[in-house]
Amino acid sequence: MLINISAIKDQHGASVRGSLQETLDLELPGGADLTGPVSISAEVTHAGETFHVQGKVSGNFQAECDRCLTGFKAPFHSEFQGEFVRTHAGRNSSRTDFDSEKDLPSAEDDLYQFQGDVIDLAELVSEAILLAMPMKYLCRTDCQGLCPSCGMPKGAESCGCEVEEINPNFEALRKLLGREEV
Template sequence: MKMDLKQLFDLVGEKQEIDCDFDFSNEKLYGTAPFTHPVRVTGKIENRAGVVRLVFSVKSVLSLQCDRCLKAFEKTIDYSFSHIVVRELSNADDEEFDYVVCADGMLDLEELVRADLMLELPTKVLCKEDCKGLCPKCGKDLNLGSCDCKTKDIDPRWQALSDLFS
């Protein structure tokens, strides 16, 4: 989706609301396609005192698979992003802002949302922070309880340590 920002660049006080859904269902992440639900983007882009600032939030429900226990689960995401939109970067521009360059005054919002989202998503997918995963030996989901093979596999170097605490 391309937004025409030519007028917005020229008129101080000009503003455009953003409210749209994107379909990222073809997008791959960690070998799966997690965007089974529409990605909702709301926000605004505004020219304030000649500075064009874009702020938006991205909401969706992702279908993911836990890296440890392989369970499929859904995760609600709600991220916020902000950018300063410029026609060209100048050396004076502050590094701390996340600039988007629109030389022709056209902003590809879909592309920007996709890039922001990919950077924001965690690289490790866990169904919960303390997921215990599967037993490497019998494959049992250790979140549901421990298995019999677990204790026998302790590294001998750790055995002495674990004896101290047992």
């Protein structure tokens, strides 16, 4: 996941683009896994003190549904950006090309360091993928979970149960009206 910036390193304002497919060994939350290589496209712009990187990553993951426990696959898309500062090999790695602290971009920016002419997108891309993962893994947004009668996912062909859902409000009303049928 490397982008070579040697073509633009002396040209303020110039950019270089790259796109690639990469198989990542990335641990996703909740036991989910990437199901194949991810597609990454990125643009690096020589922004003076830093190299500005922005790009997109997409791919597919597999997970177990939090409600019905069925395994499913789903796509994800995410975007990333960050500022890269060139550091010099052999020096303290916290030292940069900046003359003084005040020249450093604000700490609010995501700041990454690189050496030589190659920027490694691995960290940015990994963070972007983790941010794209849902809070809850659901096989579909209206997944109704497991059937209390047969234990199969509700609505699945394997569950043929007729589950009568009784709304407690209607039940109270029905008693009040003294009728069996509403």
